[in-house]
Amino acid sequence: MKRLVLAGGGHAHVEVLRRIGLGRRSDLDIVLVSPLPLTPYSGMLPGVVAGHYTVEEACIDLVPLARFAGARFVHGRVTAIDAHGKIVQTDDGSEFSYDVLSIDTGSVPPRNAIAGADASGVSVKPVEPFLDAWQAVLDERPPRTRCIAVVGAGAGGVELALAMRARLRKMPRDTEVVLCGESPDLLPSHSSSARRRVRAAIASRGVGLRLGHRVTRVADGKLHFANGTSIDADWIVWATGAAAPPWLRTSGLALDPAGFVLTDASLRSVSHPAVHAAGDVATAQDHPHPKSGVYAVRQGPPLFANLMHALDGETPRPWVPQPRTLALLSTGDGVAIASWGAFAVTGAWAWWWKDRIDRGFMGRYRP
Numbered sequence: 001m002k003r004l005v006l007a008g009g010g011h012a013h014v015e016v017l018r019r020i021g022l023g024r025r026s027d028l029d030i031v032l033v034s035p036l037p038l039t040p041y042s043g044m045l046p047g048v049v050a051g052h053y054t055v056e057e058a059c060i061d062l063v064p065l066a067r068f069a070g071a072r073f074v075h076g077r078v079t080a081i082d083a084h085g086k087i088v089q090t091d092d093g094s095e096f097s098y099d100v101l102s103i104d105t106g107s108v109p110p111r112n113a114i115a116g117a118d119a120s121g122v123s124v125k126p127v128e129p130f131l132d133a134w135q136a137v138l139d140e141r142p143p144r145t146r147c148i149a150v151v152g153a154g155a156g157g158v159e160l161a162l163a164m165r166a167r168l169r170k171m172p173r174d175t176e177v178v179l180c181g182e183s184p185d186l187l188p189s190h191s192s193s194a195r196r197r198v199r200a201a202i203a204s205r206g207v208g209l210r211l212g213h214r215v216t217r218v219a220d221g222k223l224h225f226a227n228g229t230s231i232d233a234d235w236i237v238w239a240t241g242a243a244a245p246p247w248l249r250t251s252g253l254a255l256d257p258a259g260f261v262l263t264d265a266s267l268r269s270v271s272h273p274a275v276h277a278a279g280d281v282a283t284a285q286d287h288p289h290p291k292s293g294v295y296a297v298r299q300g301p302p303l304f305a306n307l308m309h310a311l312d313g314e315t316p317r318p319w320v321p322q323p324r325t326l327a328l329l330s331t332g333d334g335v336a337i338a339s340w341g342a343f344a345v346t347g348a349w350a351w352w353w354k355d356r357i358d359r360g361f362m363g364r365y366r367p
């Protein structure tokens, strides 16, 4: 019996598990390794912060999904891969040999080289400690946190800042939210029309904006910038991008310059054909695309097909990502900005649409 090891329960792997379950193969030994039974769905994370969804509504329970697929759920964190010896090691020292391995463990927060950063805030990833810390801010009686700084003005940072502001405005407290970014403008990968709309949403909701200067230091409740200015910040949320898991460095797998698994068009490692990778942890050599949940979700079906081909000794099929995707950015208060190529529109209907898409996606993984 061949063994398929699924490292991580990310967005692509939940679809792999669902499809395995629908096909019910009894000739496979499937192992899913995940540090937690619940895996968060990124599209709904700002909605949890805004209070639209509970944590449970925005998470997929991997335990029943693994059971549906006939997979063994291993509660653990992958800490090492030996791609040559075909072995995966977890944090309790357990080892799992594999015929085929698939990695979908997401990214990790970039190492924070900013003095004082680690003591003064929390990274948005992993999601669980971030949501716990946010809940603690909401539960403060009397409120102590007066100024929240969200550092990182990409789509995640924008949505988080707006979601926080929307939630705090419903409470009897006066807490500022400031969004800080190093680039001179927000959302560099979006059109000027989308950027204009996002700026308008930020201004009309009273979110502060500090762009164009790198954060250099955190000290005495202040965020200090490279141009010598500073702002008050008694809680800082770091949304500064995605880094590769450090344990990949010793795996023997071919990696891109940033340390992510380099894959070919069939989502296979370019150096070790028994290893596949999808989502943020992978970089497609021929079709590089942004590291976002949308692409991780889209990779689920081709990843499933190619894992089955690899196990059955068949030729893998190439997958070409769409050159552009629709982004629906929520403002946290029942409105969203839809951005597609050069076009962007704002409206309550866009939020309604996003909510329907996200709830529909989650519904596929409920028992």
Ligand SMILES: Cc1cc2nc3c(=O)[nH]c(=O)nc-3n(C[C@H](O)[C@H](O)[C@H](O)COP(=O)(O)OP(=O)(O)OC[C@H]3O[C@@H](n4cnc5c(N)ncnc54)[C@H](O)[C@@H]3O)c2cc1C
Residues within 6 Å of the ligand: 007, 008, 009, 010, 011, 012, 013, 033, 034, 035, 036, 038, 039, 040, 042, 043, 044, 045, 046, 076, 077, 078, 079, 104, 105, 106, 107, 124, 125, 155, 156, 157, 159, 160, 239, 245, 278, 279, 280, 281, 291, 292, 293, 294, 295, 296
């Ligand atoms: C605030 C915020 C909002 C965002 N909003 C959007 C959005 O609206 N749309 C969008 O497309 N993208 C969004 N993103 C980006 C999105 O979160 C990621 O691109 C997406 O989650 C990547 O999916 P993934 O499958 O690669 O990994 P993840 O979703 O990160 O899943 C990885 C899984 O692997 C597990 N894992 C981690 N390490 C290990 C390990 N060592 N061993 C075993 N398991 C492990 C984790 O617990 C998790 O279950 C947002 C990001 C943030 C921070």
